[in-house]
Amino acid sequence: MxxxxxxxxxxxxxxxxxxxxxxxxxxxxxxxxxxxxxxxxxxxxxxxxxxxxxxxxxxxxxxxxxxxxxxxxxxxxxxxxxxxxxxxxxxxxxxxxxxxxxxxxxxxxxxxxxxxxxxxxxxxxxxxxxxxxxxxxxxxxxxxxxxxxxxxxxxPTAPDADRYTQVYAHVDVLVVGAGPAGLAAALAAAESGRRVMLADEQPEVGGSLLHDVTATIEGRPAAAWVAETLAALEAKGVQVLTRTTAFGYYPHNMLGLLERVTDHYANPDPKLPRERLWQVRAGEVVLATGAIERPLVFPENDRPGILLADAARAYANRWAASVGKRVVIATACDSAYRTALDLKAHGIDVAVVADLRPMPIGPLVDAVRAAGIRVEAGTAVTGTRGRLRVRVAHLSRLDGRGGAHAPEPVACDALLMSGGWTPTVHLFSQSRGKLRFDEGLQAYVPSVSVEKERSAGGCNGVFDLAAVLADGYAAGESAARATRVRAPASRAFPVDGTHPVTGGHLGAVPHSRNPSAVKAFVDFQNDVTAKDLKLATREGLRSIEHVKRYTTTGMATDQGKTSNMNALGIVSEAIKAPIPQIGLTTFRAPYTPVTFGSFAGASRGDLFDPVRKTPSHSFAVEKGAPFENVGQWKRAWWYPRPGEDQHAAVRREVKAMRSSVGMFDASTLGKIEVVGPDAAAFMEMLYTNAWAKLGVGRCRYGVMLREDGFVMDDGVIGRLAADRFHVTTTTGGAPRVLNHMEDYLQTEFPHLAVWLTSITEQWAVTAVQGPKARDVIAALVEGVDLSDAALPHMSVVECRVCGVPARLFRVSFTGELGYEINVPADHGAAVWQAVYEAGQAYGITPYGTEAMHVARAEKGYIIVGQETDGTAGPDDVGLGWAIGKAKPDFVGKRALARPAMGAADRKQLVGLLTEDPATVLEEGAQIVADPVFEVPARMIGHVTSAYESPTLDRSIALAMVKGGRARMGETIYIPMPDRVIAAKVVAPVFYDQEGARLNG
Amino acid sequence: MLIIRCPICGDRPELEFRYGGEGHVARPAATEALDDQTVADRLYMRTNPKGLTVERWRHVHGCGRFFNAVRDTVSDFFVTTYKAGEPRPDLDALKKEAVR
The missing domain is CATH 3.10.20.440 (2Fe-2S iron-sulphur cluster binding domain, sarcosine oxidase, alpha subunit, N-terminal domain)
Structure with a gap:
């Protein structure tokens, strides 16, 4: 075309x-x-x-x-x-x-x-x-x-095919914006020999100079000066980043920069990322972000063909694109006169310049008049026509009493407007610098800095080119010297072909039309009109923060870049209050939208989160086991045989383990070694149990409380030597427990000589559980008497298993005779395989986390984080026996003595047996005492664990119920959306209550 | 992202640290002697000052040490950091210093 x-x-x-x-x-x-x-x-x-x-x-x-x-x-x-x-x-x-x-x-x-x-x-x-x-x-x-x-x-509906990278950089001086102020600042900073980075969002540096065809700097046309300056900066080693938007200013001079690397290529090099996210830590920052032109708020100011005046000038001068054949210019600012002159020079018909100001004067105005362009002072646009493009502008002379005379229609195909310039203070404001309203400029400008930064040029309220260059240079110098004191510019830039610019307008343009019938847009993207803002003030809203949320002005994706100041002007006039009193809404990052891809960087797909695999992982994959995600761990959920569903597999696994023997990968358990002459004393303080008298080679189930007396973690702890404990924690709790231990060791008990080491990754654990467990491992363990007398339940021995060093625990989380073989992680897979092969004679059955959960629930063993929720004390979950009552002190001891911790109506751990044995309760379901209730019902507890028990051949559940231990034998009720389920309260141990099987 | 001065390692980015609650809330000795109200206050009541506050931080992805820090809750910036066990600095003096 x-x-x-x-x-x-x-x-x-x-x-x-x-x-x-x-x-x-x-x-x-x-x-x-x-x-x-x-x-x-x-x-x-x-x-x-x-x-x-x-x-x-x-x-x-x-x-x-x-x-x-x-x-x-x-x-x-x-x-x-x-x-x-x-x-x-x-x-x-x-x-x-x-x-x-x-x-x-x-x-x-x-x-x-x-x-x-x-x-x-x-x-x-x-x-x-x-x-x-x-x-x-x-x-x-x-x-x-x-x-x-x-x-x-x-x-988009398809995954992003592009790649994104992230870069960290440290520089002495970061200059944001490469217009005249930024270029001058970079020049000054580069002179000092410091590391300087210059970033600009456009494809080439120069900013406003790229569409200035009349100005000369140091005797050269602006564009030539830009090219020379760029060459000089690169020669001095300044890192110049184009197509790079500084979108966020974060504490301690950390700036987020988004570099668009390949979007402008038809066929980009596949080796290149689409975008780079720069995280730059700068010693000093110069903000040279320029200014944004404001629209005029007149009726029907939103038709296609109505543009900002300087935008039309840029389209013509920089891209040789004319916004129309015959344009009308509406302005309150001198800068639109530059547009009139430049468009006329391109041969475009400028029909009229309508200036809101009663008496515009100055060299630019004179030049426009001299060029033969009609100038109408004290005149506003009060309406436009044209369905899909502006056709007619209605020009009306202002009557000086807030209204306008009858309009003169002027045909045009483009209407250009300028309400003056708003300094781009977004980044300054993000840095939490304080703004000040400048009455002369009618604009907010930077005032008090918080970070090591300074603004220069347009964003600092400086608009005259020579002054902008000098301001930029001085800012660059002060940044290079790391001082906030701005020396007078030590370099002046002689400038010609440009004139100072004044004028501007905040708020709505007067007109005499029916205000309820016209739309004069303030926020174009969110469709907010002057009428909406006035309505908000009539409805009593005074703060701009409230007006903004009520009308949504400034809340679109452009964050009100072109609209905020006009909105302020309208509210100011409506409630007759000066602008600084109304305030200014907060600027938030990002300055312009940033892709999710750049934030994600390489963290997607397989690299999204580290995956932790157990030593038996490939064994489980081979067996077709589905995996359960436990934190970052992948744990085998069950090991299905052909044709089996989850239900059938779990049932088989539990039955096999209880009747013969099963094996389970328990490597994910958190493990911490507590070592040192004061190790026992330290354990006495961190766990509720007594440790001093625990013999070497013996284990104990330990309960850890927070200082407030609530259960934090639990696990079996073995004493390997007088000064060495092998502590196990819950799978998810290991880092938290180690942090907790370090905290007390470093801050409360620094006099104790103890060292803590995470050994979770060092030891792989194969649990062998079931009546035949001893027979299976007997052939693999070297030199240890495995008899019940020599190695009873809750004991540990250091030995060799399959020829590698091992810590052999006799412990059980299933209620059966059981061992946990700890070997160095590198040998974990081999030992797992050896146990599997040795167990073949007994039909050994690998079982997954689901069978483990069922088996432990049958025995009423709690899982911290499932039965407990951070408000359960040890007695609440039936662990009162684990509290060393004779101990003088331990973490949480005093809190346990508070009356509330012993109240009779605390939620206590109980077992539940549903009246219908086939009904499995839902975990998390609420419990009521009476099946007939009004909503909201009075809840007395909740279900924490519920399974179908293969061993009992019926459903079982654990629950926390108010005063539960006093309700044994009572029937309680679990309301569900479609029915109410009745269940009997029983002791939480469903199988082998006397624990005989542990000692097989 | 803030830069935090670890008393052991020096200036490091915020990412390496973890907040650890209010500083100088000592675990009292002879807790049995305290009345319940005092115990509850010790456990749950914390100051929430506008201005300088003393906090515990841990250089969790570094040396692993807990230390104390004075931070300004208005500006979010750290004023000073010091090792665990060292005395609480004079906040009024720090405030005056900040004004100067």
Whole structure:
């Protein structure tokens, strides 16, 4: 397709390199150097999307990252599709595929536009008012409808095919923004020989100088000066990052930078990542982020073809794209006069410049008049016409009493506006620096710094080019010297061809039309009008933070870059209060949207989280075992035989273990070695039990409490020597327990000579459980008398198993005769295999975590974190026997003596047997005393564990019930959505209550 | 991301540390003698000052040591850090120093 609005000459595009692309399926051609926006404007396209709420046709407003309207989805395939990109910052490449968003069925005809006609039913805060009743409608009707009608782009449906990397960097000086101020700052900092990084979001450095075709710096055209300066910076070793947005300012001068590496290539090098996330720690920071032009808030200021004035100038000068053939300019600021002059120089018809100010003066105004362009002072645009593109602007002379005279219609195909400039203080504000409202500039500017940073140029409220360069240089110098004292610029940059700029307007433009019938947009992306803001103040909202949330102004993805100051101006006028009194909403990271991919970096798929595998992992894989995720561990859940489901497999495993022998990989248990002359004294303090008299070679079940007396962890602890304990913890609790131990050792008991070492990863554990356990391991264990007398239940011996050093524990978590063979982790797989082979004669059955859980529940063994929830004391879960009552002190002892810990109605561990033995309760289900109850029911407890017991051939459950031990034999009730289940309270040990099997 | 000065290792990024609650809440000796209210206060009541506060931190992904730190809850920044067992610094003096 031809490009009717491409200017014949000029621009920083390469006309020898045409690029083909499509927008909504139509083919266009641009040039290398174009953005999607500039190429479409050159092609005469302004209709870019439908607005968020009213579905009004919208076009480009800006030429940069502040764009609120022209959001597009880019990508030829779903795995490389990105929604919500701002067209002015999408660089063109050959074959680019882009589409508009938020329209149905088509961009030109959009059904949602009926919202515009019914807008009087959709005032500010309408969702707080309209969709309240009936309550059930919110989830079923209102929310789905609103979500389908409103909204931005659609998330891609395929996984992201691209790669993202993350880089950490340390620099002495980071300069953010490579416009005139940033370039000058980098020059100054580079002189000092310090490590300097210069980052800019655009594809090339230069900022506003890239579209300034009249200014000269040090006698050279601005563009030439930029090129020379860049070469000088690179020669001095400055790291220059383009296409890199500093999006976040974090404490201690940590900045987040997003570098777009390949998006601008048609066929990127597959070795390159799509984006790099830089985390830069800077000694000193110079913020040179420039300023953002404000729109004027006049009725119907949102039609396609209505742009900011300096954006139109940039499109013409930088990209040789004309926004129209005949333009009207509405302004309150001198800078729009530069636009008038530059467009006229390109041969574009500038019909009129309408200036809100009663008497605009100055060299720029004179130059425009001298060029023969009509200038109307004290004149506003009070309305526009044109359905899919602006056709007519209504110009009205202001009457000086807050209204306007009858309008003069002026035909045009583009309407350019300028309400002045807002310093880009986002990063400064993120750094928690304090802003100050400058009455002269009518803008917030940086005042008091918190971090080691300084602002320079436009973001510092300095707009005259010579002053901007000097300000930047001085900022760079002070950064290099690591001082906040700004020396007077030691380098002046002689500048010509530019004029100082003054003027601006905050708030709505006066008009005499019916205020309830017109829409003058403040926040284009969230469709917030001047009327909405005034309504909010009438409804009593005073703080800008409240007005913002009520009207949603400034809450869109652009974070109000173009709208916040106008919103403040309108609220200020409405409630007759000065702007500083109304405040300013908080700026939050990110400055512009950042992809999830860059935050995730390499942490996806297999690299998302480390995987911890047990020594028997490949054995389990071979047997087709499903795995249960326990923290980062993969644990075999059950070992199915052909045709078996979970139920059948678990049932077989438990029965085999109880009747003959089973084996289980217990390597994931946390293990800590407590060593030192005071090891026993330390254990006395950290566990409730008595340890001093525990013989070497003996084990004890230990209970660990927090200082508040609640159960924190448990495990079997073996004494290997007078000064050495082998402590086991729950699988998930190991790091927490070690931290807890270190805490007390370092801070409360530093006089104890004890050393703590995590040995979880060092020892692999094969548990062999069942009546035949001794027979199985007898052939593998060297030189140990395994008889019940020599190695009774709860003992430990250091020996060799299968020829490798081992710690052999005789312990049981199943209630059967059992051993746990600890061997160095490297030998774990071999020993597991050896046990499996030795056990074949007895039909040894490997069992998984599910069978382990069932077996321990049959015996009423608790699992900390399942039966306990951080509010269970040791007595509550039946561990009162484990408290060393004669001990003078241990962690949690005094708290246990509080009256509440002994109250009769505390939740206590009980067993439950359902009346119907086939009914398995649901874990977590609440328990009531009376089957007939009113909602809300009085709950007396909850089910903590529930299984079908293969051993008892019926369902069993453990529960925490108020005063449970006094309720033995009572029937309690578990209400479920469809019925109420009755169950009898019993002791929590269902099988072998006397423990005879342990001593087999 | 804050930089925290470990008294053993020096300046390290926040990621390497873990917060450990309020500092100088000593586990009292002879707890049996304390009345229940005092015990409950010791266990559960913590100060929540605006301004300088003393906290415990652990260089958990470094030397593993617990230490104490004075932090300003308004600015979030650390004022000073010192080893466990060293006396609590004079916060008023630190405040004056910060003003200077």
């Amino acid at each position: 031809s490009a009717p609005f491409r200017l014949a000459t000029g621009g920083r595009i390469d006309r020898s390199k045409p690029l083909r692309f499509t927008f909504d399926g139509a083919a266009y051609t641009g040039f290398e150097g174009d953005t999607l926006a500039s190429a479409l404007i050159a092609g005469g396209v302004h209709l870019m999307g439908r607005s968020f709420k009213y579905h009004r046709p919208r076009g480009f407003l800006t030429a940069g990252p502040d764009e609120p309207n022209a959001l597009v989805g880019v990508g030829a395939s779903q795995d490389r599709y990105t929604p919500n990109l701002r067209a002015p910052v999408v660089e063109l490449h050959d074959g680019l595929v882009a589409e508009s968003q938020n329209r149905w069925p088509s961009l030109r005809f959009d059904a949602g536009a009926v919202n515009d006609l019914f807008s009087r039913f959709l005032p500010a805060g309408f969702y707080y008012k309209t969709f309240m009743w009936p309550k059930s409608f919110w989830k079923t009707v209102y929310e789905p409808k609103i979500r389908s009608m409103a909204g931005l782009g659609k998330a």
